[in-house]
Amino acid sequence: MPAKRTTPKYRQIADHLREGILNGTYPAGQPLPSEESLAGEFNVTRPTVRQAVAELRANGLVEVLMGRGMFVRSPHGRPSLTRARTVRHELDGRFAEADGIRWEDAEPQVATRTDAPLALADLLRIPPGEPLYTYQALQTADRGRLRQLHSTYVPFSVLLGTKYEEQAPPPAPHLYAALTECGHELDFTEYVRTRMPLPDQAQALRLPEGVPMLHALRVAHGQAGKPVALEEFHLPGDDLELMYRL
């Protein structure tokens, strides 16, 4: 006869807590019962309770403050920041983000030379390994409350025959004015992905546990739709949404 396959205890506890979080029994911002008391309530040991809580932490439903307790993260509701994703071409020839945020670089951006990795080469329609000018920076705004990891990539081949053959071009968005001066008429396409952050990304973006990143790749196209540059954004996935006009 087939075995019973009861749902494991840690999952029952996780389900109980999740349900309470979603239906308001455990309101957002309020502490959950301590591990000790949950262990007593469900007749299990502390490691079992911790396994249940680990699941909720990985899903971003619970945040733990050392020495203080476990707290319910507000799971729903409108993000407090909506970023309009458009590149505006100003009358003076400059380009600017539609959201108007003034970013500051944590460190001055320096151009480095890298070989195009597969994923970028694909979007830029160049052979993998072709040399790129590369800028990377952790950017902050609103006194450090807003954060993003920002990169700019330009293939060397795009700059052949221009004044930037010898001299590094500026990073985006100034890059776009420079490319326009070189005769490119630009339009932009953005690709949006999501994934969990690596530890260094989580630290740079101040991401709590269980919060994914938004990953936006903006390709600038010149003549005949040829990709000429790429901007990459790693954005915190909590409390932020991207807005696009279709």
Add this chain to the structure above:
Amino acid sequence: MPAKRTTPKYRQIADHLREGILNGTYPAGQPLPSEESLAGEFNVTRPTVRQAVAELRANGLVEVLMGRGMFVRSPHGRPSLTRARTVRHELDGRFAEADGIRWEDAEPQVATRTDAPLALADLLRIPPGEPLYTYQALQTADRGRLRQLHSTYVPFSVLLGTKYEEQAPPPAPHLYAALTECGHELDFTEYVRTRMPLPDQAQALRLPEGVPMLHALRVAHGQAGKPVALEEFHLPGDDLELMYRL
């Protein structure tokens, strides 16, 4: 004197494995050493190894197949599916997705009446609690390989004075042709968020552990920019990207 604060063993193991995954020592698709052997290698017990692996699983770097082993998930590379996010207004008056995917509903969609929750009321610019026509469906395409959770919302107030006052309107995208017949000139704005799935969402979308969802909200605007309808998409965050023209 300040204590040493050594990094915990489970974190050292997690770091070792993550590094090996990222630098190719443990290639994607290949099995990691068993828990037992890792425990021996690092002179710890199995629960300690499991704690390390739990971290990598929650970050989507490792997938575990029961009874077989732990396998490296390919973390990088271009998603295999790019969905162009545009609503096309065809000559015959119908509306269609630019990506051309033919979705099938897992169950027939039925209109229900719900009260607008806060998050939706905000985007539709109506008071919370106002009644909505609501459609919800798990949709599949490509013989079940593509999946999305799709919802359509229309406020009752939008339909006053139309033939849909008595009769439920169709779900999107047919809804848009119906609204156009009612005299609305539509344009669309999409909002993109990300978050970890709840268990039922993970099951419906067949999401492996540690994989977030993309959450797209498409607002249809009628005269004077008034929101008239809302489409909601919950999409698997692995192997999928959204494309927008700016």
Add this chain to the structure above:
DNA sequence: AAGTGGTCTAGACCACAAC
């Protein structure tokens, strides 16, 4: 000092998959 979560041990027994 008391209460919280963080780390870790040393096992036990079970379920599943492959040989």
Add this chain to the structure above:
DNA sequence: TTGTGGTCTAGACCACTTA
């Protein structure tokens, strides 16, 4: 049958926060 991961116990000791 063997090897894998899944579940769970019953503790121990530590680090952090608050009072």
